Amino acid sequence: MASHFENTAQAEAGPEFGSSPPKGEDFEEYSPEEMKRLLRKIDLRVIPILAILYFLSFLDRGNIGNANIQGLSEDLNLVGNQYNWVxxxxxxxxxxxxPISNLLLVKFKPSIWLPSIMVAWGIVTTLMGIVQNYSGLLAARFFLGVTEAGLFPGLAFYVSLWYPRANAQYRISLIFSSASMAGAFSGLLAFLISKMDGVGGLEGWRWIFILEGILTVVVAAISFLLVLDEPSTAKFLSEREKAAIIRMLDDSRATTTSAEQLEEKSAFDLKQIKAAFRDWQTIFHAINYWGMACAVYALSLFLPTIIKGLGYSSTNAQLLTIPVYFTASVCCVVVGYFSDRLGQRSLFSLGCYVAVFVGFLIAVAPSKFIPGLTYAGTFIAASGIYPAIPGLLALSSNNYAPATKRAVGMAIQIGFGTLGGAAASNFYRAQDAPRYRLGHGLVLGFVGLGLISTTSYYFLCRITNSRRERVCHDNNQEERFDLGDKALTFRYNL
Structure with a gap:
């Protein structure tokens, strides 16, 4: 049986990549209960290291909000909107x-690509602790964006190499919940590290970057040994287990062709790359993600500032972020579990969008400033934000085919959508404190746009599936690969 990753990426990785289980062996079929045990076995080996990688990624990009309320802007003499530009x-x-990074992940293998970029962003984070002016901080944040770019789209695509479509969201949720935990630990770590103010002649906020950056580099070095490439080369799986999980992956993607056919095709297939850019789905996935990205970055970058504006000290504001993120983590995992169990993606995503909309509406609507109401709004919004992101990614992962198109389409979705973070970075201005009505209102507008887009996508997929049911005919294997999700036998996941 050929390697699953080779099936999707052999040509660009080169023939020396990975190894294939023996072909032609008669493997005994697994029962449903055995498959559940096999997926749990994979979970224990694959998910923890991915969650740690994303935890540190989100920690290192979001800790600037914690550093700022500890004096970063004052010590670097940032004025006007310079902090927002940073x-x-x-x-x-x-x-x-x-979009480029996912192709590089396939080219260099996950076990090399993911730890390597992690080392790079850990070094950049550490160096942020020694910047002396606005220009230095601006350059450091730019290169942090360069080095972190490959992680999240890589993780989302990587999950699709290990798990069938029906099991993807719960696993992405487990990984993404580490982002909300990063928010919680960021506040706690910032509270503890700020006590080092003056140690080595450095301000406390500098130690936030230095220590967290060093932690990332150390974990990255270890992760070279822990990140796996694909089921067929996983040493912790028996040959029978490899065959079973690869067969399950193939069964969940009826539009892929056989190993022998795929090995003759280039995973850098220009046709499929162009198809990802031209697909009607792509604009919807990008807008859906854009709306939620505005909310997630507004929360992760400004939550300490928003809470401080409610009348709390910097220290207490750091600590009060913890309950918000903890609640978000629990909701993320619970929604992901039930979404997979019930086989629903869009409806759960719509519910999350409604929660985010209500949360920010509570913060912006009252004519009189009520600090407790604003804090409650952050709880409700966070409870919708963090479950929504895995749901939107699982939806696109399920609905793009074949693998090259899926890798590029998801990267476009995340890349374009993440520009919502660039917008959200400028929503919250110092002169709008403590209510930040402009910032909350702008996020509310983009969330509303995402809600409309997600609803429209749901109904368009339903209509397309119904049409295909009426005119369905079987495609041969070659046509299935070429057509991907456009094959009449393909059904969009709802």
């Missing part, structure tokens, strides 16, 4: 490099 510049390279 936040914004991260997203330009991050967004534009994401």
């Amino acid at each position: 936040l914004t510049v991260f997203f330009f390279p991050y967004s534009f490099l994401e």
Whole structure:
């Protein structure tokens, strides 16, 4: 049986990539209960390291919000909207490099690509602790965007190499919940590290970057040993287990062709790359993600500032971010679990959008400033934001085919959508404190746009599936590969 990753990426990785289980063996079929145990076995080996990678990624990009309320802007003499530009510049390279990064992941293998970029952004984060002026901080944030660009689209695509379509969202949720935990730990770590103010002649906010950056580099070095490439080369799986999970992956993607046919095709297939850019789905996935990205970055970059504006000290504001992120983590995992269990993507995403809309509406609507109401709004919004992102990614992962188109389409989705973070970086201005009505209102508008787009996508997929049911005919294997999700036998996941 050929390697699954080779099936999707052999040509660009080269013939020496990975190894294939023996072909032609008669493997006994797995029962449903055995498949559940096999997926749990994979979970224990694959998900923890991915969650740690994303945890540190989100920690290192979001810790600037914690550093700022500890004195970063004052010590570097930032004036006007300079701090907002420091936040914004991260997203330009991050967004534009994401479509390229997934192709590089396939070229260099996940076990090399993911730890390597992690080492790079850990070094950049550490160096942020020694910047002396606005220009230095601006340059550091730009290169942080360059080095982090490959991680999240890489993780989302990587999950699709290990898990069938029906099991993807829960696993992405487990990984993404580490982002909300990063927010919680960021506040706690910033509270503890700020006590080092003056150690080595450095301000406390500098130690936030230095220590968290060093932690990332250390974990990255270890992750070279822990990140796996694909099921067929996983040493912790038996040959029978490899065959079973690869067969399950193939069964969940009826539009892929056989291993022998795929090995003759280039995974850098220009036709499929162009198809990802031209597909009607892509604009919807990008807008859906854009709306939620505005909300997630507004929260992750400004939550400490928003809470401080409610009348709390910097120290207490750091600590009060923890309950918000903890609640978001729980909701992320619970929604992901039930979404997979019930086989629903769009409806859960729509519910999350409604929660985010209500949360920001509570913060912006009252004519009189009520700090407790604003804090409650952040809880409700966070409870919708963090479950929504895995749902939107699982939806696009399920609905793009074949693999090259899926890799590029998801990278476009995340890259374009993440530009919402660039916008959100400028929503919250110092002169709008403590209510930040302009910032909350702008996020509300983009969330509303995402809600409309997600609803429209849901109904368009339903209509397309119904039409295909009426005119369905079987395609041969070659046509299935060429047509991908345009094959009449393909059904969009709802």
